[in-house]
Amino acid sequence: xxxIREIGSLCxxxxxxxxxxDSDWNKINPIFLPVINDVVHTYSTLLQDDFHxxxxxxxxxxxxxxxxxxxxxxxxxxxxxxxxxQLKRIKEVEQELNQKHTCVDGIExxxxxxxxxxxxxxxxxxxxxLQTHGICVFGEDLIPQLPRYKANDALANDHLIHLHGxxxxxxxxxxxxxxxxxxxxxxxxxxxxxxxxxxxLVITKENTYTRDLYPxxxxxxxxxxxKEGDMRKALEYAITPIIDTNQLLSFLNxxxxxxxxxxxxxxxxxNPNRELNMIIK
Numbered sequence: 424x425x426x427i428r429e430i431g432s433l434c435x436x437x438x439x440x441x442x443x444x445d446s447d448w449n450k451i452n453p454i455f456l457p458v459i460n461d462v463v464h465t466y467s468t469l470l471q472d473d474f475h476x477x478x479x480x481x482x483x484x485x486x487x488x489x490x491x492x493x494x495x496x497x498x499x500x501x502x503x504x505x506x507x508x509q510l511k512r513i514k515e516v517e518q519e520l521n522q523k524h525t526c527v528d529g530i531e532x533x534x535x536x537x538x539x540x541x542x543x544x545x546x547x548x549x550x551x552x553l554q555t556h557g558i559c560v561f562g563e564d565l566i567p568q569l570p571r572y573k574a575n576d577a578l579a580n581d582h583l584i585h586l587h588g589x590x591x592x593x594x595x596x597x598x599x600x601x602x603x604x605x606x607x608x609x610x611x612x613x614x615x616x617x618x619x620x621x622x623x624l625v626i627t628k629e630n631t632y633t634r635d636l637y638p639x640x641x642x643x644x645x646x647x648x649x650k651e652g653d654m655r656k657a658l659e660y661a662i663t664p665i666i667d668t669n670q671l672l673s674f675l676n677x678x679x680x681x682x683x684x685x686x687x688x689x690x691x692x693x694n695p696n697r698e699l700n701m702i703i704k
Contacts, residue, residue: 431635
């Protein structure tokens with residue numbers, strides 16, 4: 424049986440409702456520094472002259488990362504759009520880094536162009552994540568140039584408008600899949616999406632935000648007590664992914680379908696035109 428730790432928190436906001444970033448370099452446990460340095464070196468080697476800066480987000484820069492449990496989520500910014508060969512090589516090296524470093528449960532490498540990051544007329548999830556959850560660990564820090572964000576409909580929309588496609592992709596990936604590690608990765612990925620989408624359904628009621636799974640599950644359950652058991656199961660699958668594809672597909676076809684229906688109701692109310700990125704308010 425999966426042990427669910429009651430860890431994580433809701434974002435703190437200022438008097439104007441703007442989310443405060445509580446990540447800090449000084450909060451990082453020194454045990455994670457070698458892997459962070461290795462990631463920076465990897466980006467520098469692969470991106471070379473296009474390399475601009477590196478950011479980390481998640482539990483580690485918040486100071487709550489648990490050795491062997493925490494993921495290291497990283498974002499590299501480039502001076503121009505990376506080419507396909509660079510992106511292919513980065514995904515290959517990501518697997519090598521995951522095998523090399525056991526102090527983290529997983530390492531995620533991702534690359535975005537500086538120009539796209541600073542184009543901030545409409546909501547951007549990468550800009551949002553860096554501004555509210557990230558810290559710069561190498562290069563010129565672009566976070567001060569990004570807009571400040573509130574927990575509002577534009578943020579909720581980003582979690583809900585893609586949900587139907589994400590669940591469909593997960594079902595397609597799981598169908599007739601016998602690769603155990605691939606099944607686990609897919610399970611973990613889609614269940615995190617579902618838990619956070621559950622929270623997104625009530626963002627405009629709570630006027631706050633979290634990427635942490637446990638508080639997202641708790642707040643969702645307050646508004647949907649009849650679905651608490653289903654969301655708890657999604658949380659358990661996100662923490663301890665299972666490999667029974669029939670069980671996963673059944674869950675996605677039932678609770679996933681209900682979530683998509685609720686997301687559609689939300690979109691009809693707040694975003695009837697189905698804009699992918701709503702204007703920042």
